[in-house]
Amino acid sequence: MIPKADLLAGDEIISATEILKLDDRIFDPNVRPNIETALALSSGEVGGWVVPFAAGTFEHHENVAEQGLFRCLFGRDSLIISSLLKQQNPALQINTICALAAFQGREFAWKSEEEPGRIPHEVRDSGDPQGARIAAESAWHFPYYGSIDATLLWIKALDEVAHNDPSILDRQINGQSLAQRAELAASWILNRLDSGSGYIRSNRANPQGILNQVWKDSGDSYLTISGKVATGSATVSVETISQTFDALIAASRLAKLSTYHWQFTPTELVFAAETLKQRLLNSWWLGDRFAMGLAVIEEKEVMLDAIASNQWRLLDSEILADFESSNLVKELVDSVTDTEILGPNGIRTLGKSNPRYRPGGYHTGSSWPMDAALIVRGLLRRGARAEANAVATKTIRAIEKVGAYPEFFRSDESEKLGISRFVIDVRDAQLTTSNRICQPPQMLQGWTIAAFSWFKQEKIQ
Template sequence: MTAATTPLQPLLHALLVTLRAPSQVWCSPDGQVHAHGLHGVYHADVRVLSQAEVRVDGELPEAIAAGGTGPGTFEASVVLRGIDGPGADPTTLLRRRRTVTPGEVTEELEVSSGTDVPVSGRVSVHLASDLARTETVKQGLPTAPVAPEVTSDGVRWSDDGTVVDVTAPGAEIHADHAGATLMWDVRVTPGQPVTVGWSVRSEVTAVVHAPATPAPEWSVPQVEADDRRLPALVTRSLADLDGLRMSAGFAPDETFLAAGAPWFFTLFGRDSIWAARLLLPLGTDLARGTLRTLAARQGTRTDPATSEQPGKILHEVRSQELKGEGGMSLPPLYYGTVDATSLWVCLLHDAWRWGMARDDVEGLLPALDAALGWMRDHGDADGDGFLDYADTTGHGLSNQGWKDSGDSIQWKDGRLAEGPIALSEVQAYAHEAAVGAADLLDALGRPGSHEWRDWAAALKARFREKFWLHDGDGPYVAIALDRHGAPVDSVASNMGHLLGTGLLDPDEERAVAHRLVSDDMSSGYGLRTLSTTSRGYWPLGYHRGTVWTHDTAIAVVGLAKAGLGAEAGVLARGLLEAAPHFAFQLPELYGGNEVGDGPGPLPYPAACHPQAWSAASAVAILTAALGLDPAPDGGLRATPPTPSAVGALDVDGLRVGGRSFRVRASADGAARVEPAQVEAAG
């Protein structure tokens, strides 16, 4: 295969998305769903329509405005100069209003005119479908149109697992092997708009589907801040998260957040856990649903083909085998993750502290015992005392932490680390999980707490001995240990996840903080994944120089928890500096170029947006800026770090258990906690 014919992953950065999980529409900035790239209407993991292109009298309209108008809604305004009256002013307008609900997309096409006399034209929508799997689209592989079937009320596409029905009241329908065209002849009188429309309903055999509950599982707080970027970011982020809410067929009454659109529109253990964890100050219902959903498919046996082990929390769920580059092939239920199990325990502990009902916590204790057992009995494959991973199948993920690309774990000189690999942040999660589990067991009067505190203390001692390195800028934590137990010497963002976990002492946390905000790591738009001093650094390298929103936010929360307010502020302001460049929808990741190097952060052209843990990062900034921590009596404590990263801040609608709170913090760090003035939505 030549370079000219090599399949290329489609780019996303310039496309607009409208979604209500598990349905999504990806279009160009003019609102058109063209027949190329990622464009399409998707349901679950199938592209049910690969084209939905509007023309008037055979001509493409000219867009003047387009964008989201609310959760699951979109509108494009286009001018129709081909049927317009005389003069320079555009006097014939088409508004394309799109609404996405789970399993259905509807469009209204409203034509209005400001001409002196009526105008006439033929409005058409050309539809096509390839019924391609999302992964096929992601790999840029060629697809072919599926021939439609004309029905009594529209047109249908179908295969063994998918049925797609289009209805178009009043339309003339022409269909052939390549697609179907819906047509309406309209005559528009000034002041009397004419509206036509169509809709598509889709059914796809899938493991995950949309939740039935209409409202989100969290509060929607009122936020006021001196830095006005923060309220805008919170508003947009929570709206995006609402569209990512899903449930699984094996836990249909529970809700979790899909990892991200378009590629990860399903349950991911690590991603869904982190998103729920960052949202805890807005309520525990999402955490409960996420914990229960993952517990329903917790590992029960040893199966090398799926990486399942007793007590292990899954990595991802798909409706069929997932094939990728380099011979990668993942089964529909895949457990190839080294960190999700410890993070599940951390989420349970944190949800308990934030007021999750005792009965709900106790109902998850068997899963807790199993998860702890995995950490002790299976997490350390090579017996060196650290949780590690290695793909034994030859077709699974070669890296199984959150940096899971093939070149993410490398030495300063660019060499790739050889597995089994023990990541630094994975040890921090395990330590935090063990200590948190011990506290939880004590609180519930259950045995075993001493064992887990001793286990955590031993891990902490081993970590201090093995993971610390020094260079000309001082001490830092290695990204990982390789198969020989050697510390991989890259300066990387992973060490930011250690802060606030209890794995480091205060002097060590200060050393890490110093490295995170240095010029080689902090771009001014957030935390780079890899230092610019590494040979492998590249500002658009997926895990080797880009900024990941959630990665920065986790470091911000950890820094604030460690009392390092100045450093937390540096990274928090970086995210706020980046947010307006992405219309306050912070994507999965973006370029590591520094402020002043170009008009803004470079878009990573294949980044998912919205992405669950990226959107949840807005709440992480609130948490850090207010120094939020639940109190043992069910109250809320606020100790804002100084200097403040956002000036004065007022948040009404925070939650601990069944109680709602308002926190008002001044720019100098004084804070007052009081009952919420108005119960927040949600």
């Protein structure tokens, strides 16, 4: 029987296919591999560096449709995984930095969305079957560069490593030092801020590229509290502002450490960061929360006021670290355990009162362990241990009930152990296009493995 929990009024089902059977081994928690085994299954070698892939595949899922989609180096995913695991495996973070640096953009190329200084989103081998399928369907070239946060996370990661070992900045990657590559990445940020009217926007060069070039990259991810979806390609996401701030501050520190002379000074980088911070504080606070994004709807640029998980990611940033922001931090801490956003399996990607909320929607209601981990990390930074425990415990319990490390869980209890088993495509009444409203998660997701490990490391049980 086709599950109906994710259907909205006016949706017309195009197709519904059962992918995971009720007797699949992933529903048995006794077969969940330990952290070390799971990481080995979801890692690989790229350019001589052993790095975490976005996901792996269980042997019994090798021929299961919709599994094994992300078995490669991903900028965002691999950097977040290695960040969460850096205490127990610092080499993983260094390897990820170097592997991605080897593919740093050198020129403008519209099919791959390569840009000078840009860190890639997705690195696939020429024989990768998923890469071949995507290239045929969407005219992508690999490496594909269609994310704006990979470059930001890369600079921050390099700063973390260089803080303990400045000599890493002299390491040569394909004829350029990491210091030179950091300068190129910082230049990409400043150029994007300049062309984006003070923000880094999800502008895509390839019309068939990713629309929202951030973690919530689904086409229906960014919306208002009344459920109007932003479908343009110049959206700004609130957590990107904090990531940009952190990257600029990180770049200023790298410029000071570097023996290589940068084209801009640390002071200039800090000024750009502080300018961005004031934009956030002056324009994005809505009185009781931050807007999730800025986008054009009906030919007018508006703040997207939907309640979504994005705003709580600001806690895991230096952007709200000063006294001036303490009241805003308190609002975020106090609201994170509200049932509007905290569901049975962790943080909902979208508040449950939104007209577009779907409990299994990829970025419109589901609960991602990675999202929870970064929010919990931010809560701990603010000393909010009780709230951190409340969020983390739900996520940990969800993982412990299954024999896998799912990419995400449903944020309701309509399906077994919170795992969507069907792929459901509908004709969306608002979007007037086909929309995949439900799909099974990748069952061996790298950042879920890393999140679970990090929770244990932080002694959250």
